[in-house]
Amino acid sequence: xxxxxxxxxxxxxxxxxxxxxxxxxxxxxxxxxxxxxxxxxxxxxxxxxxxxxxxxxxxxxxxxxxxxxxxxxxxxxxxxxxxxxxxxxxxxxxxxxxxxxxxxxxxxxxxxxxxxxxxxxxxxxxxxxxxxxxxxxxxxxxxxxxxxxxxxxxxxxxxxxxxxxxxxxxxxxxxxxxxxxxxxxxxxxxxxxxxxxxxxxxxxxxxxxxxxxxxxxxxxx
Amino acid sequence: xxxxxxxxxxxxxxxxxxxxxxxxxxxxxxxxxxxxxxxxxxxxxxxxxxxxxxxxxxxxxxxxxxxxxxxxxxxxxxxxxxxxxxxxxxxxxxxxxxxxxxxxxxxxxxxxxxxxxxxxxxxxxxxxxxxxxxxxxxxxxxxxxxxxxxxxxxxxxxxxxxxxxxxxxxxxxxxxxxxxxxxxxxxxxxxxxxxxxxxxxxxxxxxxxxxxxxxxxxxxxxxxxxxxxxxxxxxxxxxxxxxxxxxxx
Numbered sequence: 001x002x003x004x005x006x007x008x009x010x011x012x013x014x015x016x017x018x019x020x021x022x023x024x025x026x027x028x029x030x031x032x033x034x035x036x037x038x039x040x041x042x043x044x045x046x047x048x049x050x051x052x053x054x055x056x057x058x059x060x061x062x063x064x065x066x067x068x069x070x071x072x073x074x075x076x077x078x079x080x081x082x083x084x085x086x087x088x089x090x091x092x093x094x095x096x097x098x099x100x101x102x103x104x105x106x107x108x109x110x111x112x113x114x115x116x117x118x119x120x121x122x123x124x125x126x127x128x129x130x131x132x133x134x135x136x137x138x139x140x141x142x143x144x145x146x147x148x149x150x151x152x153x154x155x156x157x158x159x160x161x162x163x164x165x166x167x168x169x170x171x172x173x174x175x176x177x178x179x180x181x182x183x184x185x186x187x188x189x190x191x192x193x194x195x196x197x198x199x200x201x202x203x204x205x206x207x208x209x210x211x212x213x214x215x216x217x218x219x220x221x
Numbered sequence: 222x223x224x225x226x227x228x229x230x231x232x233x234x235x236x237x238x239x240x241x242x243x244x245x246x247x248x249x250x251x252x253x254x255x256x257x258x259x260x261x262x263x264x265x266x267x268x269x270x271x272x273x274x275x276x277x278x279x280x281x282x283x284x285x286x287x288x289x290x291x292x293x294x295x296x297x298x299x300x301x302x303x304x305x306x307x308x309x310x311x312x313x314x315x316x317x318x319x320x321x322x323x324x325x326x327x328x329x330x331x332x333x334x335x336x337x338x339x340x341x342x343x344x345x346x347x348x349x350x351x352x353x354x355x356x357x358x359x360x361x362x363x364x365x366x367x368x369x370x371x372x373x374x375x376x377x378x379x380x381x382x383x384x385x386x387x388x389x390x391x392x393x394x395x396x397x398x399x400x401x402x403x404x405x406x407x408x409x410x411x412x413x414x415x416x417x418x419x420x421x422x423x424x425x426x427x428x429x430x431x432x433x434x435x436x437x438x439x440x441x442x443x444x445x446x447x448x449x450x451x452x453x454x455x456x457x458x459x460x461x462x463x464x465x466x467x468x469x470x
Binding site: 147148151152155156157161164165167168169171172175176179196200211214215218219221 | 303355358359361362365366369370375378379382383386387390393394397398400401
């Protein structure tokens with residue numbers, strides 16, 4: 001467990017030394033959210049209707065954009081090989097990397113989304129639900145995306161390839177994440193959606209490090 | 222007995238087997254297709270509600286079935302490849318993927334052609350259509366990943382992993398999309414019709430489904446042979462093959 005926390009601390013420190021990389025994903029999220037009203041028109045009713053979906057897709061794309069960074073730098077300077085060779089279970093270390101990555105690139109999205117929701121004229125309870133669904137959904141995105149990032153390590157055209165591999169797998173999270181806010185707005189209550197998001201989160205956290213380790217071993221052999 | 226199981230797992234022995242099998246399978250596929258089309262288009266009666274337009278079912282349904290079966294087959298070979306580390310499994314998965322992608326695309330295409338006269342729309346966001354579309358994306362992802370990696374062994378293993386992850390996700394995607402759709406609107410269009418089919422319609426569809434199965438086996442055998450020759454070209458037995466030695470001379 002010490003190795004886990006040490007790795008999380010290391011990755012966080014590295015991330016804070018390269019702030020531009022961290023902020024670019026967030027900035028992308030803000031810009032994309034601002035583009036939709038410009039394209040669709042400023043009617044408050046329309047915006048309120050599309051808001052949750054747009055913000056969810058924006059968060060999904062933003063967290064996908066930062067995925068290549070997850071293993072790429074460690075792979076380049078050789079420290080990834082040391083992680084694989086270390087006596088600690090690789091799954092635990094990978095989980096640490098995913099967790100640190102989520103803290104840096106997923107959690108800020110969760111914090112920022114309600115603010116952007118104000119631009120879409122979302123009511124306050126919908127803002128809370130948006131943040132909650134993202135809080136449960138973005139870790140799943142990180143977990144699934146990590147598999148894609150590990151598989152495309154050092155591969156030609158890695159960034160686009162990750163999108164092609166990972167976006168179809170993001171569909172269930174998107175459906176229930178955006179659906180939670182929709183359900184709340186339409187008065188159905190979002191409890192079922194939240195439960196299902198949680199039900200996706202647990203197996204994702206459990207299986208993803210395992211699949212990632214296999215993918216990393218394939219990539220490094 | 223165990224030895225016999227793995228006898229054809231060696232590319233060299235499978236090359237010969239596939240070479241003997243594929244012409245017969247191709248001929249059988251052609252015969253079954255002709256029979257299926259004849260039953261479907263000449264013998265089967267017109268549908269009470271849909272008239273003649275329903276006849277695309279004889280292509281649409283078998284093609285959709287196969288697109289799903291092939292993904293399962295890919296996952297099966299992937300599990301086999303990752304556990305036993307056999308070279309042939311990777312080649313089988315690679316050989317299946319293009320056919321699966323084509324079938325998924327044809328399923329969407331024929332579905333659109335059927336949907337336009339029957340539902341009045343080329344596309345509706347029905348659960349089945351959407352999950353078929355995502356299945357098509359999964360095929361494309363697999364093909365893109367395996368063709369982006371130059372090292373064959375790594376490509377096979379990485380592809381196997383993504384095929385398995387995809388196969389686990391397919392049911393989740395299907396049910397989430399299904400629920401998403403029912404939340405948004407009532408099922409205005411349902412693909413599952415309860416009225417029982419005329420006997421001849423069923424026969425036509427089964428014949429066509431069988432034809433697609435046999436076609437898949439034939440094309441996979443053919444494609445695996447190409448992959449084997451390509452990858453084993455450094456070996457003596459490939460160099461000694463009449464088709465390789467003959468082409469060089």
